[in-house]
Amino acid sequence: MEIVLLLIIIVMTFVSNGFLTTDNLLNILRNMALQGCIAFGMTMVIIAGEIDLSIGSTVALTGVIVGLTSGKLAESGIMSLDVAVIVGILVSFIIAGLIGMFNGWLLTKYKVPSFIITLAVMNIVYGIAAVISKGFPVTTLPSWYNVLGAGQIYKIPVPAIILLAVFALIFVVMNYTKFGRSVYAVGGNPESARLSGINVKKVKIVCMMAVQLCAALSGVLVSSQVMSGSFNFGKGWEMIVISSVIIGGTSLFGGxxxxxxxxxxxxxxxVLINAMTLLNVNEYIQYIVRGCLILAAVLVTTIQLMRRRS
Known part of the structure; x- marks a missing residue:
């Protein structure tokens, strides 16, 4: 994968003068950050042998909750808009955590496939976001809020910095903690993990909560970029997030x-999406390319697993 990535970068450097520029590279980082934060949480979920399709709806609900909460609290005179938006962010994180807990509880309690649970929850949460926002964007937000999604620190986009922080945190958790080892064990063989003393249900619930919290963080970033919350945010993000995880070598079979x-x-x-955009590749063709990449990644991972077991 790294070799293919390097080849794309080399080719695009010669084909497009605007590709290998600081502005374009930072733009790629900024765009990656929105789905990237969720992708790291999704990695934990998929390694644990589950999946979450409701992350896009949580992104939408987060923006709506932040806007509505801050607006209502500021209008009531309880607190200033600057403080109210912080409360809104906290409330959205709590709700996201509860959604993840609910998903995890259902799949561990009743053995319902996480695909079905989160597909249903996705529609429910989108509906809730649409109802409480009455179908209109929520724009009661302080001016400083825009810094989170569109600001820069030493010319580096704030979302990119947040992306790297999330990556570092989950990298450490998955590689250097007992919980991280438990996630791999649960995804590899749940029954063996249970017999070795690992609380399988707890591990899966925590993973489902983690990806929802990552989705809430992404929801804050996207609502900050456009300075509004809308029930339309996050739609279709599941494909991009899961694509990144699978292309990165994570097996859908878990472990x-x-x-x-x-x-x-x-x-x-x-880089691929940016390259296709710079080359004016038809948007529908881009979907085909991404779909082929996912299929190829799944096949490669499956073949590798079959060889290991044989």
Missing amino acids: VGKVWGTFVGLIFLG
Whole structure:
């Protein structure tokens, strides 16, 4: 994957003068950050043998909750808008955590496939976001809020810095903690993990909560970029997030994958999409290319697993 990525970068450097520029590279990082934060959380979920399709709806709900909460609190005179938006962010994180807990509880309690649970929850949460926002964008936000999604520190986009922080945190958790080893064990063989003393249900619930918290963080970033919250945000993000994780080498069968691989997958997908955009490739063709990449990544991972077991 790294070799293919390098080849794309080399080719694009000669084909497009605007590709290898500081502004374009920072733009790729900025665009990667929105789905990238979720991709690292999704890596934990998929390694644990599950999946979450409701992350896009959480992104939408987060923006709506932040805007509505801050607006209502500021209008009531309880606190200033600057303080109210912080409360809104905290409330959105709490709700995201509860959504993840609910998803995890259902799949561990009733053995319902996480695909079905999160597909249903995705529609429910989108509906809630649309109802409470009455179908209109929520724009009651302080001016400083825009810094989170569109600001820069030493010319580096703030979302990119946040992306790297999330990557570092989950990388450490998955590679250097007992919980990280438990996630791999649960995804590889849940029954063996249970017999070895690992609380399988707890591990899966925590993973489902983690990806929802990452989605809430991404929801804050996207609502900050456009200075509004809308129930339309986050739609279709599931494909980009899961694509990055799978292209990075994480197996949909669970137990196999690396956070670093997801980071490479994010860069690969970000560069590829940017390259196709610069070359004016038809948007529908881009979907075909991404779909082929996912299929190829799944086949490669499956073949590798079959060889290991044989």
